[in-house]
Amino acid sequence: MATVQQINPETARVLVVDDETDVRDTLKDYLVAHGYDVAEADSGESMRAALERAVPDVVLLDIGLPGEDGLSLARYLRERYNLAIIMVTGAGEVVDRIVGLEVGADDYVSKPFDLRELLARVKSVLRRYRSDAPDVGARHEAAGEQRFPVGECVLDVESRRLLGPEGDEVPLTAMEFDLLKVFAERPNRVLSRDQLLNLTCNRDWDPYDRSIDIRVARLRRKIEPDPDNPRAIKTIRGHGYVFVPPRD
Numbered sequence: 001m002a003t004v005q006q007i008n009p010e011t012a013r014v015l016v017v018d019d020e021t022d023v024r025d026t027l028k029d030y031l032v033a034h035g036y037d038v039a040e041a042d043s044g045e046s047m048r049a050a051l052e053r054a055v056p057d058v059v060l061l062d063i064g065l066p067g068e069d070g071l072s073l074a075r076y077l078r079e080r081y082n083l084a085i086i087m088v089t090g091a092g093e094v095v096d097r098i099v100g101l102e103v104g105a106d107d108y109v110s111k112p113f114d115l116r117e118l119l120a121r122v123k124s125v126l127r128r129y130r131s132d133a134p135d136v137g138a139r140h141e142a143a144g145e146q147r148f149p150v151g152e153c154v155l156d157v158e159s160r161r162l163l164g165p166e167g168d169e170v171p172l173t174a175m176e177f178d179l180l181k182v183f184a185e186r187p188n189r190v191l192s193r194d195q196l197l198n199l200t201c202n203r204d205w206d207p208y209d210r211s212i213d214i215r216v217a218r219l220r221r222k223i224e225p226d227p228d229n230p231r232a233i234k235t236i237r238g239h240g241y242v243f244v245p246p247r248d
Contacts, residue, residue, distance in 0.1 A: 151223030
């Protein structure tokens with residue numbers, strides 16, 4: 001098996017997975033010009049080969065791949081790697097966007113896309129993921145741990161981990177961590193979708209607010225004993241959500 005290279009922390013590596021040569025070439029030229037290390041793949045098979053050579057920081061993943069589609073590949077990536085996934089969808093494919101977020105994508109962009117917008121989204125997900133692995137020395141110098149009980153789990157803010165009832169780590173995407181942290185730091189407070197989008201994404205109103213609903217549903221499956229009857233993250237109809245800490 002090929003040896004996985006260590007990525008230079010100063011150079012973010014992007015893997016572009018798209019079956020259209022023109023799209024891959026355009027993205028590679030643009031991202032390389034902005035200082036990124038870019039690899040390409042035109043299928044699921046070539047994506048896996050690229051992953052064996054070097055694990056990227058961000059994957060730009062086309063949904064409409066022939067054969068094994070982008071949604072299946074996004075699920076494969078999320079189950080095996082701690083990296084950012086940006087889904088690339090065809091114009092108007094709303095259902096695919098929703099499913100993409102449900103399988104663990106961090107963001108999405110629609111074709112035809114503005115290259116500047118795509119670059120901004122790459123930078124945004126990178127900021128979140130690079131904060132997932134803080135400096136070891138800084139961790140030991142921290143004054144104390146920040147841990148919040150959330151449902152049946154514990155959110156360790158310092159290490160950006162969610163720990164299950166048995167102490168095992170429960171996988172979280174960067175966006176899921178940000179959302180859960182917002183809830184945990186604001187217990188018993190009703191938060192609208194607008195507020196949650198601003199607090200987690202550091203951006204103004206996004207009309208695609210269904211992304212919050214999808215991530216709340218994913219969080220419930222991870223922290224609630226009965227996700228269909230949630231006790232930790234409750235829906236306040238017409239207003240948003242409220243996080244209720246477990247009782248001592």
